[in-house]
Amino acid sequence: MPVADNLTIDDIKDFQPQKVNKKKTVYVRHQGMTKNNSPTIKTKGLRIKELFKLNSDEFKKKEESRVGGRIKKISFINELLIEFSKKNKKIPSKFHYDLKGSKYFEKITTTKEYYVTRIEKEILKKIAHQINLIFHNNLTFIEFGSGSAEKISILLNDQVKFYVPLDISFDFINKSSKQLFKSFPKLKILPTYCDYTKFIRLPKNISKTKVGFFLGSSIGNFYNKKEKEFLKNAKKTLGNNSFLFVGVDLIKETKILEKAYNDPGGFAARFNLNLINRINNELKTKLKIRDFKYISHFNKKINAVEGFLLSMKNQELFINKKKIFIKKGEKIQTEISNKFTLTSFKKLASSSGWKVKKYWFDKKKFYTIFLLYAK
Template identity: 35%
Template sequence: MDSGEENPFLDDVLEGLAKPQKAIPSRWLYDAKGSSLFDDITNLPEYYPTRTELKILRTQAGAMAKAIGPGAVIVEYGAGSLVKVRILLDALDAPAAFVPVDISASHLQSAASELKEDYSDLVVEPVVSDFMASNLGHALPDLSGRKCGFFPGSTVGNLQDADIQTFLKTARTDLGDRACFIIGLDQPKSPDILVPAYDDAQGVTAAFNLNLLTRINRELDGDFDLDAFEHEARWNSVQSRIEMHLKSLKDQRVIVAGKPFDFTEGETIHTENSRKISLDSFATMAEDAGWSLTRSWTDEQELFAVMMLEAA
């Protein structure tokens, strides 16, 4: 590791471990291994969001495509494995281009190459970037079609209100005055459903969370003992969110990039939030960022919603 170069991962880890409540931003969970493990999570029986959203997309893709219109440029934020966007692309009338944006370069390039093989007439221009940190206007193809953001899953629930506002405002600027935005939104529900979804019986989510420590050890000269930490999922009723933590099983000292950090037994690193936001609450946030909520689709149990925003 060359400490003379800019390293936002290092900066976030050192800053986060120095806080009274240790915390590391959730985006760093998604290296190649983390992204692969998350793909595994989406297929777990306890993890309802993906299969529920897929059902909504498959049922309503025609209505979404009609609302978006022909010749669209689709921009997927936090693109991942590009499974869900295929449903939308298949329903659209002659989409002009697809721009997947993801922080994991190897995972993104692999998924984009596979998609390009299946959609040979589609312009595919992957962008390696943290969608929260970038202005993407310069990276979008110079095409006349309507720009449509696509942000499936429940990732928006990982963000604080201020971050949601920043993201929506930036996307509004990037996508332009004729833009629309399709966003997934996990709905409030019983902790009896939520907690198992983030702490599965097979331990895949635990492996996903603990992989962050493996990444720190590999990339930042860390010496975390993975056997001395465990995954913990908590329901925070005040904030209406599931929290993921890595809990220290003993008093210990950890070194990262030559800097020591002390843990007491039971102390945690807060690694992710997954808030459950009502449609009404999100509509207000969207309006403040220059969008209008014009349509929404949900499942029969109202576990999950897919909404369409249009530039106000």
């Protein structure tokens, strides 16, 4: 089993005691922990398996990430208060992906109607045959919103020395990292629990050639056109002369889009209604799923599929001691999936500091994966 040679304590992800042997206890620190809390030992010789055997209860109490050189909370509750205090209530799409939500999404990706995952995997297999020609050896793959890591495994080969998955779901990133390690025991995996939409300080001793991935058409999941902000942050995270693969869903027939985001099996509905479970768990409220209904449609004015939870009755809840009212018939937006043309995405990439190097289609031209280069 490989070891994490030359990685310092600042490169590792959690703060907890790890039993290396009977005589010695070693501590490792998550990026979100302050330097005051972390010893300055080196981790040379620690097994990769030991690096991501994380203590979720301890970590969830902290729930912080180092963003832009400072400590910033990733707080579902705080963001919910901000969004629920507005006239048009929203829940940021990144909060869908707790452990249960991530499992529901995995179910969605297996449905006939949800073409994105199926087509994207086909394109990635094409890219896998060309990756040796595109890049040299000694690569670091960084995946924004890594999820199950199933897609990235299609591209992994001996050229890739480090894999840094970034995800907002602590439980899911821990589980998927362990599973990936079983398939790629020589790969050095450094899972990072963080808000990957912001600037993230990457581990210091990874290889210089950084290749980022933002797949699953997630670039379309930002409200208020904030995808440009993400791309700028991703460039800052990866650095100059880095690369970024981005999965982009193209505008197509309305019927196809609406079925993809509201499947007959009801997985999309459960995925969105799970947010009520999360609110109850984190705020200790007693909202009932049966008092909400999931609805979605394609908004042609903004070229986006929008999803909402429709309140079936007058309701109220407290967020940080503030009473929030939800009226009967009120819609809480839980999902947005912006669709692009080739031209519109090229303009977005260019205005965010990236140069389009190449892109790949499927046969029907439903979907594209772009390869961007940091100018």
